[in-house]
Amino acid sequence: MSTSSHHWGMAVDLDRCTGCGACVIACQAENNVPTVGEEEVKRGRVMHWIRIERYYEGEFPNPQIKFRPVLCQQCDNAPCEPVCPTYASYHTAEGLNGQVYNRCIGTRYCGNACPYSVRTFNFFNPRWDKPLHLQLNPDVSVRQVGVMEKCTFCVQRIKAAEIQAETEGRSLRDGEPAPACVASCPPRALVFGDLNDPNSEVSRLARSPRGGKLLEELGTRPKITYLQRGSWDGENR
Amino acid sequence: MAKTAEEIQRDLLRPVLKTSWRFVLVVAGLGICVLAGFSAWMYQATNGIGVAGINRPVFWGFYITNFVFWIGISHAGTLISAILRLSNATWRRPITRCAEVITVFALMIGAMFPIVHLGRPWLAFWLVPYPSERGLWPNYRSPLLWDFFAINTYLIGSVSFLFLPIIPDCALLRDRSSGWRRRLYSGLCLGWRGTQKQWQQLETAMHIMAIVIIPVAVSVHSIVSWDFAMTPVPMWHSTIFAPYFVAGAIFSGIAALIVAMVLLRSFLHLEEYLTAQCFDNLGKLLLVMSLLWFYFVFAERLTTWYGNAKPEMAVLWLTQRGPFRQLFWVMLCCNFVIPFPLLAIKKLRTIPGTFIASVTIIAGMWIERYLIIVPSLSHKFLPYTWGSYRPTWVEITITSVTFCAMALLFIVFSKIVPVVSVWELKAGLPPGSRPAGASDRDGQLEPVQILGAPS
Numbered sequence: 075m076s077t078s079s080h081h082w083g084m085a086v087d088l089d090r091c092t093g094c095g096a097c098v099i100a101c102q103a104e105n106n107v108p109t110v111g112e113e114e115v116k117r118g119r120v121m122h123w124i125r126i127e128r129y130y131e132g133e134f135p136n137p138q139i140k141f142r143p144v145l146c147q148q149c150d151n152a153p154c155e156p157v158c159p160t161y162a163s164y165h166t167a168e169g170l171n172g173q174v175y176n177r178c179i180g181t182r183y184c185g186n187a188c189p190y191s192v193r194t195f196n197f198f199n200p201r202w203d204k205p206l207h208l209q210l211n212p213d214v215s216v217r218q219v220g221v222m223e224k225c226t227f228c229v230q231r232i233k234a235a236e237i238q239a240e241t242e243g244r245s246l247r248d249g250e251p252a253p254a255c256v257a258s259c260p261p262r263a264l265v266f267g268d269l270n271d272p273n274s275e276v277s278r279l280a281r282s283p284r285g286g287k288l289l290e291e292l293g294t295r296p297k298i299t300y301l302q303r304g305s306w307d308g309e310n311r
Numbered sequence: 312m313a314k315t316a317e318e319i320q321r322d323l324l325r326p327v328l329k330t331s332w333r334f335v336l337v338v339a340g341l342g343i344c345v346l347a348g349f350s351a352w353m354y355q356a357t358n359g360i361g362v363a364g365i366n367r368p369v370f371w372g373f374y375i376t377n378f379v380f381w382i383g384i385s386h387a388g389t390l391i392s393a394i395l396r397l398s399n400a401t402w403r404r405p406i407t408r409c410a411e412v413i414t415v416f417a418l419m420i421g422a423m424f425p426i427v428h429l430g431r432p433w434l435a436f437w438l439v440p441y442p443s444e445r446g447l448w449p450n451y452r453s454p455l456l457w458d459f460f461a462i463n464t465y466l467i468g469s470v471s472f473l474f475l476p477i478i479p480d481c482a483l484l485r486d487r488s489s490g491w492r493r494r495l496y497s498g499l500c501l502g503w504r505g506t507q508k509q510w511q512q513l514e515t516a517m518h519i520m521a522i523v524i525i526p527v528a529v530s531v532h533s534i535v536s537w538d539f540a541m542t543p544v545p546m547w548h549s550t551i552f553a554p555y556f557v558a559g560a561i562f563s564g565i566a567a568l569i570v571a572m573v574l575l576r577s578f579l580h581l582e583e584y585l586t587a588q589c590f591d592n593l594g595k596l597l598l599v600m601s602l603l604w605f606y607f608v609f610a611e612r613l614t615t616w617y618g619n620a621k622p623e624m625a626v627l628w629l630t631q632r633g634p635f636r637q638l639f640w641v642m643l644c645c646n647f648v649i650p651f652p653l654l655a656i657k658k659l660r661t662i663p664g665t666f667i668a669s670v671t672i673i674a675g676m677w678i679e680r681y682l683i684i685v686p687s688l689s690h691k692f693l694p695y696t697w698g699s700y701r702p703t704w705v706e707i708t709i710t711s712v713t714f715c716a717m718a719l720l721f722i723v724f725s726k727i728v729p730v731v732s733v734w735e736l737k738a739g740l741p742p743g744s745r746p747a748g749a750s751d752r753d754g755q756l757e758p759v760q761i762l763g764a765p766s
Contacts, residue, residue: 292692
């Protein structure tokens with residue numbers, strides 16, 4: 075099965091995002107992301123693979139709040155990949171920034187190199203408060219202490235959809251593999267699909283005049299398009 | 312120097328052959344400290360790297376600071392020893408070995424930290440390129456791998472560079488000791504007999520090593536700087552980093568050398584060998600490096616400020632006005648404001664003067680590395696991810712223990728090999744002051760042959 079014909083990407087419509095956080099919870103449940111506890115969160119060790127950034131604008135009585143879901147941008151020119159001495163972070167045939175947990179020795183170099191700070195690190199062995207340990211996803215490996223991890227675009231769902239389509243002898247439909255965050259987004263602010271297919275919804279949105287990339291000026295060539303009314307320079311960064 | 316060859320030999324071998332109870336006490340004390348540090352590391356390895364204060368986004372903290380700091384200290388040996396040997400500066404004779412020892416031990420301590428800081432230190436050997444069952448070679452694009460090769464090359468090179476001039480002294484000791492020491496020195500001196508041919512070969516080998524080790528040393532700290540400069544992190548991604556790091560490394564290395572020499576001088580009563588002239592000359596070198604360091608800091612910050620890029624300015628202001636400003640000014644005082652007058656004014660460039668300047672410089676250069684690493688990581692591009700860093704007791708313990716480890720290694724070494732090279736000092740004597748007819752048994756050259764050794 076040739077899979078390299080796909081080039082997975084995402085579009086995030088900031089005008090639709092309500093900041094509800096459903097994507098964060100869905101991701102945590104789907105990907106066996108550990109809950110580190112209050113003390114560790116205070117120390118800056120929260121492990122969410124996707125986060126809702128909140129930015130405040132304006133003064134009372136007209137304060138504004140802006141939400142921006144930030145996950146791994148799956149850069150085509152990813153700073154995290156070349157710095158890893160053991161090829162734990164590498165580029166997959168489908169253009170994803172893969173992370174091979176077994177190869178990771180925990181230099182955390184990739185985490186420093188990532189301008190989006192979306193890589194999270196297992197500072198301790200993972201624990202789940204009961205009864206959360208009963209809901210671990212069998213499709214996703216549990217990571218051990220000292221290992222870097224990050225958003226995979228729910229690669230297990232992509233693979234499952236590809237296998238399903240192959241057994242049914244058809245090609246993938248647009249929107250068929252949906253990462254947990256996308257599937258759970260109530261206002262449908264997140265759209266996932268194949269950027270190689272010019273007719274997919276995500277390709278269409280990527281061409282939108284509302285679209286822009288996060289920290290595009292760094293030359294990372296991210297695969298996530300953020301859609302927003304107004305200009306993309308200055309205050310949105 | 313009014314000393315005769317016999318006196319030199321007696322004075323310099325005394326600390327090696329005679330052991331006082333104070334030595335045992337100091338070694339035991341330092342040994343306990345080192346054990347404590349080792350336990351702290353074991354505690355971290357069993358419980359997880361999370362017992363250190365690092366977090367997201369500050370993934371590197373004290374350990375990488377120590378790494379850069381100690382690799383920097385290791386540049387003492389190369390510059391002083393290799394350059395002074397090549398330029399045939401006679402005042403180098405009493406200090407070269409001390410410098411070379413610092414290089415080797417500082418490098419060993421520094422090279423330990425990338426392993427200490429790993430999330431899974433038991434897999435550190437995966438950096439070694441060997442045909443493994445994983446069917447995977449290491450990633451040659453990673454600056455960490457360049458580090459691995461550079462540090463190993465430097466370690467092998469500096470151990471050879473240290474070892475070569477030790478051979479004749481080991482032969483001397485072989486002939487003056489018995490029991491395990493005799494067996495040890497017989498092995499170490501590699502069958503040295505002090506023939507003319509052996510002297511020529513030694514001189515050639517030392518000359519080659521002195522030339523080879525200089526580019527290796529420069530490459531090592533350049534590559535250490537590229538660990539940072541190769542990543543798109545504000546204030547790291549800069550072309551000035553490699554020369555800036557090399558200059559800083561030599562700067563802190565000379566300071567470390569002066570501190571070690573002052574301590575040796577008083578503990579081992581080497582006042583007549585490590586003379587005020589040595590410190591005066593080293594003080595001048597240190598002054599040059601202090602000015603160079605200040606110039607680099609100024610150039611780096613001026614360029615950043617003038618460029619006025621938002622992410623870089625966030626980091627710059629963090630160290631100028633933000634929570635790191637006190638540390639910044641302490642660093643500037645330690646590295647420039649205090650040492651500059653002490654080293655520039657001839658009256659102050661005494662042994663205590665250079666010692667004080669060196670101690671502040673060592674502290675200042677540690678802070679400098681900390682200020683390079685932590686502020687940049689804590690304020691990367693997206694303000695939502697900004698964080699801070701506070702070390703825990705584990706990091707503080709391991710950091711302070713490294714200084715004990717350095718002292719311990721140094722003291723134990725000085726008990727095995729004379730820290731001031733006996734044969735080089737003898738070779739530096741004016742011809743008239745040498746005793747006639749030293750015995751062949753010494754494994755030592757006859758006076759005429761010492762002259763023949765072009766040192």
